[in-house]
Amino acid sequence: MSTIRVLVGTRKGAFVLTADGKRDRWDVSGPHFGGWEIYHLKGSPADPNRLYASQSSSWFGQVIQRSHDGGKTWESAGNKFVYDGVTGTHLWYDGTPHPWGFARVWHLEPSLTDPDTVYAGVEDAALFRSADGGQTWQELPGLRNHASASFWQPGAGGMCLHTILLDPSHPGRMFVAISAAGTFRSDDDGKTWRPVNRGLQSEGIPDPKAEVGHCVHRIAMHRSRPGVLFMQKHWDVMRSDDAGESWREVSGNLPTDFGFPIDVHAHEPETIYVVPIKSDSEHYPPEGKLRVYRSRTGGNEWEALTKGLPQSHCYVNVLRDAMAVDTLDPCGVYFGTSGGQVYASRDAGDSWAPIVRDLPAVVSVEVQTLP
Amino acid sequence: MIRVVLPAHLRTLAGVGGEVKLDVGGSVTLRAVLDALEASYPMLRGTIRDHVTQQRRPFLRFFACEQDLSHEPPDTPLPDAVVKGVEPFLVVGAMAGG
Numbered sequence: 001m002s003t004i005r006v007l008v009g010t011r012k013g014a015f016v017l018t019a020d021g022k023r024d025r026w027d028v029s030g031p032h033f034g035g036w037e038i039y040h041l042k043g044s045p046a047d048p049n050r051l052y053a054s055q056s057s058s059w060f061g062q063v064i065q066r067s068h069d070g071g072k073t074w075e076s077a078g079n080k081f082v083y084d085g086v087t088g089t090h091l092w093y094d095g096t097p098h099p100w101g102f103a104r105v106w107h108l109e110p111s112l113t114d115p116d117t118v119y120a121g122v123e124d125a126a127l128f129r130s131a132d133g134g135q136t137w138q139e140l141p142g143l144r145n146h147a148s149a150s151f152w153q154p155g156a157g158g159m160c161l162h163t164i165l166l167d168p169s170h171p172g173r174m175f176v177a178i179s180a181a182g183t184f185r186s187d188d189d190g191k192t193w194r195p196v197n198r199g200l201q202s203e204g205i206p207d208p209k210a211e212v213g214h215c216v217h218r219i220a221m222h223r224s225r226p227g228v229l230f231m232q233k234h235w236d237v238m239r240s241d242d243a244g245e246s247w248r249e250v251s252g253n254l255p256t257d258f259g260f261p262i263d264v265h266a267h268e269p270e271t272i273y274v275v276p277i278k279s280d281s282e283h284y285p286p287e288g289k290l291r292v293y294r295s296r297t298g299g300n301e302w303e304a305l306t307k308g309l310p311q312s313h314c315y316v317n318v319l320r321d322a323m324a325v326d327t328l329d330p331c332g333v334y335f336g337t338s339g340g341q342v343y344a345s346r347d348a349g350d351s352w353a354p355i356v357r358d359l360p361a362v363v364s365v366e367v368q369t370l371p
Numbered sequence: 372m373i374r375v376v377l378p379a380h381l382r383t384l385a386g387v388g389g390e391v392k393l394d395v396g397g398s399v400t401l402r403a404v405l406d407a408l409e410a411s412y413p414m415l416r417g418t419i420r421d422h423v424t425q426q427r428r429p430f431l432r433f434f435a436c437e438q439d440l441s442h443e444p445p446d447t448p449l450p451d452a453v454v455k456g457v458e459p460f461l462v463v464g465a466m467a468g469g
Binding site for chain 1: 378380381384414416417418419421422423428430431464465
């Protein structure tokens with residue numbers, strides 16, 4: 001029987017939740033790295049027992065941890081993230097130039113084929129790669145050196161590169177998303193990049209349809225159709241059917257189209273999930289009801305999924321990297337909240353139950369389906 | 372031997388239970404002690420000083436013999452009591468909540 005491993009990053013440590021394929025009894029391991037912020041941890045598709053974790057602290061800076069046994073034991077890897085060449089400036093919150101400075105790793109994306117290769121999305125926004133299991137890191141400077149970079153500016157959480165999507169069908173093609181710059185695509189393994197934001201409209205920037213400057217919160221793809229992308233923007237849920245060349249809004253009947261995560265069903269590439277949040281200043285669900293919304297039509301028509309989720313007095317948030325799916329049938333869907341709950345659905349979202357209720361605030365959730 | 376007291380989280384990261392004892396050759400300065408510490412415990416590189424600038428991380432302080440040495444130049448000799456191992460050199464996390 002399969003095993004499900006849920007990797008949870010929180011404000012005060014990492015937790016590993018495991019269950020068999022029934023997904024009804026969970027073993028909770030952790031906290032690992034207690035007291036440290038764990039922005040993200042993720043396993044290698046090529047070797048699921050190889051895990052990488054981003055461990056950071058305002059006091060002690062960045063540490064990268066690596067596990068060879070599925071999270072039972074860990075070892076520290078390299079933590080030297082140095083931008084390539086002379087760094088310029090980006091825009092600060094008040095629109096003035098601000099020097100680039102490394103703060104932390106937001107997202108780790110292991111290669112689809114090589115367990116020793118892993119990408120890191122960092123704040124201030126840049127993309128790094130390690131080809132030696134995280135021991136050394138080299139920036140892919142073509143992104144940060146893009147002509148638009150001096151006009152990028154931070155979102156409320158910092159100027160972070162938070163999403164990395166590797167296209168399984170087109171070697172060398174990858175997408176990243178930056179708050180607040182937008183989505184970028186490379187077709188040459190990260191050497192050169194171009195913004196792919198046509199169709200986005202953001203009222204918070206001087207030109208709402210600008211090529212860059214959009215606060216993209218998350219993008220997602222289904223492995224079987226990597227040319228189709230879904231996006232949760234600061235406001236608006238968007239869709240692209242041409243690998244980011246153009247986007248159209250699919251917010252449809254959502255009660256609010258602000259939110260952070262977006263994800264795709266493991267077996268139904270037109271079934272997508274979001275968690276609507278009331279507004280950019282009210283980071284909690286509308287009406288105090290925690291509802292996941294599912295569209296089976298790739299957007300526009302949405303249904304509220306409420307069974308098992310709190311439907312009164314619930315004022316938690318769900319952050320951008322805190323939703324994931326397993327690959328069992330029916331598909332499992334998982335998300336974590338700022339209140340420390342990790343909810344799981346064994347039936348593609350029809351019903352939910354908490355795996356744990358009282359963790360530190362959840363920053364990220366990843367799921368591994370193990371044979 | 373130079374005695375170094377680390378904050379709890381760095382003791383965990385370095386896998387040490389208590390004080391760290393270092394053999395520091397030559398002049399015992401702030402820089403020499405931190406160089407020796409990082410040579411013995413490479414996982415601490417970047418957690419006390421910036422990798423490139425070697426600047427102390429802002430939320431860390433260096434104390435010894437009831438003195439704050441945080442703002443001393445890196446080649447400042449440490450107090451004699453630290454050099455003789457009578458007193459420890461303390462790396463302290465700032466009381467910043469969190």
